[in-house]
Amino acid sequence: MSRIQRIKGFADLFPPESTAFTYMETVAREVFGAYGCQEVRIPILERTELFARSIGEETDVVQKEMYTFTDRKGRSLTLRPEATAGVLRAFIEAGGHEGVTKLFTCGPMFRYERPQKGRMRQFHQLDVEVLGAKTPQADAEVILMLWTFLERLQVVDLTLEINSLGCPACRPAFHAALRSFLEGIDLASLCEDCQRRTTTNPLRVLDCKVPTCRTATVNAPRLLDHLCPECATHFAQVRAILQAAAVPATINHRLVRGLDYYQRTTFEILSGAIGAQSAVAGGGRYDGLVAALGGPDVPGIGFACGMERLALLLPPHRPQPMDFYLAVLDAAALDTALLVGQTLRRHGFRGETAFEAKSPKAHLRQANKLGVKTCLLLGEDEMARGVIVVKDMATGVQTTVAQDDLAQALGFRTA
RNA sequence: GUGGAUGUAGCUCAGUUGGUGGAGCUCCUGGUUGUGGCCCAGGCGGUCGCGCGUUCAAGUCGCGUCAUCCACCCCA
Numbered sequence: 410m411s412r413i414q415r416i417k418g419f420a421d422l423f424p425p426e427s428t429a430f431t432y433m434e435t436v437a438r439e440v441f442g443a444y445g446c447q448e449v450r451i452p453i454l455e456r457t458e459l460f461a462r463s464i465g466e467e468t469d470v471v472q473k474e475m476y477t478f479t480d481r482k483g484r485s486l487t488l489r490p491e492a493t494a495g496v497l498r499a500f501i502e503a504g505g506h507e508g509v510t511k512l513f514t515c516g517p518m519f520r521y522e523r524p525q526k527g528r529m530r531q532f533h534q535l536d537v538e539v540l541g542a543k544t545p546q547a548d549a550e551v552i553l554m555l556w557t558f559l560e561r562l563q564v565v566d567l568t569l570e571i572n573s574l575g576c577p578a579c580r581p582a583f584h585a586a587l588r589s590f591l592e593g594i595d596l597a598s599l600c601e602d603c604q605r606r607t608t609t610n611p612l613r614v615l616d617c618k619v620p621t622c623r624t625a626t627v628n629a630p631r632l633l634d635h636l637c638p639e640c641a642t643h644f645a646q647v648r649a650i651l652q653a654a655a656v657p658a659t660i661n662h663r664l665v666r667g668l669d670y671y672q673r674t675t676f677e678i679l680s681g682a683i684g685a686q687s688a689v690a691g692g693g694r695y696d697g698l699v700a701a702l703g704g705p706d707v708p709g710i711g712f713a714c715g716m717e718r719l720a721l722l723l724p725p726h727r728p729q730p731m732d733f734y735l736a737v738l739d740a741a742a743l744d745t746a747l748l749v750g751q752t753l754r755r756h757g758f759r760g761e762t763a764f765e766a767k768s769p770k771a772h773l774r775q776a777n778k779l780g781v782k783t784c785l786l787l788g789e790d791e792m793a794r795g796v797i798v799v800k801d802m803a804t805g806v807q808t809t810v811a812q813d814d815l816a817q818a819l820g821f822r823t824a
Numbered sequence: 825g826u827g828g829a830u831g832u833a834g835c836u837c838a839g840u841u842g843g844u845g846g847a848g849c850u851c852c853u854g855g856u857u858g859u860g861g862c863c864c865a866g867g868c869g870g871u872c873g874c875g876c877g878u879u880c881a882a883g884u885c886g887c888g889u890c891a892u893c894c895a896c897c898c899c900a
Binding site: 417469526778 | 826852854858859
């Protein structure tokens with residue numbers, strides 16, 4: 410029969426990768442929980458319009474990267490390409506919008522792109538959204554939360570870049586300044602994409618990595634020079650808090666990010682050690698987005714962290730060996746072995762019992778491979794006497810104990 | 825969507841100017857009658873990604889195709 414293989418860009422995770430994912434989620438719950446985040450679990454399928462309206466019709470994500478299809482009733486549905494839109498939709502639907510709400514979620518996201526290192530079509534994000542807080546302290550806390558999480562995972566050599574995109578009050582003026590600057594330069598000095606962007610989305614010209622575009626725009630106006638007084642103060646306060654908390658943030662004037670909903674503070678965490686897809690986490694403030702999705706006019710700020718990329722940076726995690734392996738030397742002992750294993754696990758031991766009778770040599774090789782502390786041997790002799798052989802794999806010392814006393818005997822060994 | 829590289833045993837990879845496919849690791853058995861690691865011996869295991877072509881002969885050359893990886897792009 411022909412084999413059915415997994416589809417492009419979708420990964421099967423086995424240990425140690427799957428273990429790493431569980432570990433990241435555990436630490437995330439601990440750290441984000443310590444800041445008051447509540448975990449939410451939301452659908453991975455939403456109405457397409459949710460993403461079109463939040464992420465932006467003109468973005469690459471919406472235009473060419475979404476898994477969109479019509480269901481049996483002809484509705485357009487989309488596998489979520491990011492988490493924020495769904496979390497906000499859930500927040501709005503749940504009601505109770507007073508005060509500050511801090512939400513955490515994690516799970517798979519889907520984007521139809523060519524896979525490469527650190528980029529899958531199904532990938533996973535850890536996501537935090539803080540709704541109802543507009544002060545710079547909220548921005549700073551969100552960034553600190555993320556930074557603390559990464560420190561806790563012992564991930565090293567990360568850089569934090571921040572910028573401010575301004576707000577609806579001051580961004581038009583910047584746009585105008587940028588537009589007139591772009592009109593003043595030679596179009597031919599820009600790449601094809603940027604030539605188009607000068608009219609469709611001038612901001613993204615700043616974000617282009619093509620060297621010629623970089624040199625052509627060295628003297629482009631800077632967002633930070635065009636902030637309104639409120640935005641400038643807000644940004645200055647965020648920076649001051651980060652500095653006081655000893656979090657090294659560098660300003661990247663070209664950090665504009667690819668989702669339309671961001672305003673004011675934006676940030677990215679980068680690593681030079683994971684290939685071209687260097688952004689490990691990213692986020693920013695999105696005041697106005699909740700209202701744009703039909704909810705109350707509450708401000709928001711959040712971030713997403715890519716788990717595949719983070720996993721590439723995690724220090725190796727060696728699995729904890731089991732406590733015992735129960736070797737069965739005689740087929741007549743298989744049932745007893747299984748029940749002995751059950752008893753041991755009730756006493757808190759971790760281990761496996763053999764499903765087939767084999768030679769002591771074969772079993773001990775297995776026990777050795779598993780790296781267990783203790784190998785138990787059960788054969789014809791032991792069955793007849795109601796005992797079991799306990800072998801310490803490190804010392805090679807063997808003792809014989811009554812089956813009924815086994816848990817207690819092992820307790821002393823592992824104490 | 826574009827470009828480059830790579831597809832040979834379960835895994836990592838050799839395979840010379842075309843001439844009946846190898847190594848290491850893994851796995852199994854044995855080296856003690858019921859005792860592991862190290863070592864030794866033997867064994868299991870391959871449609872050489874797939875198809876077409878060139879040739880007396882293709883893992884090796886050509887074309888096509890599929891898959892994977894990396895990069896562009898985009899972003900977490």
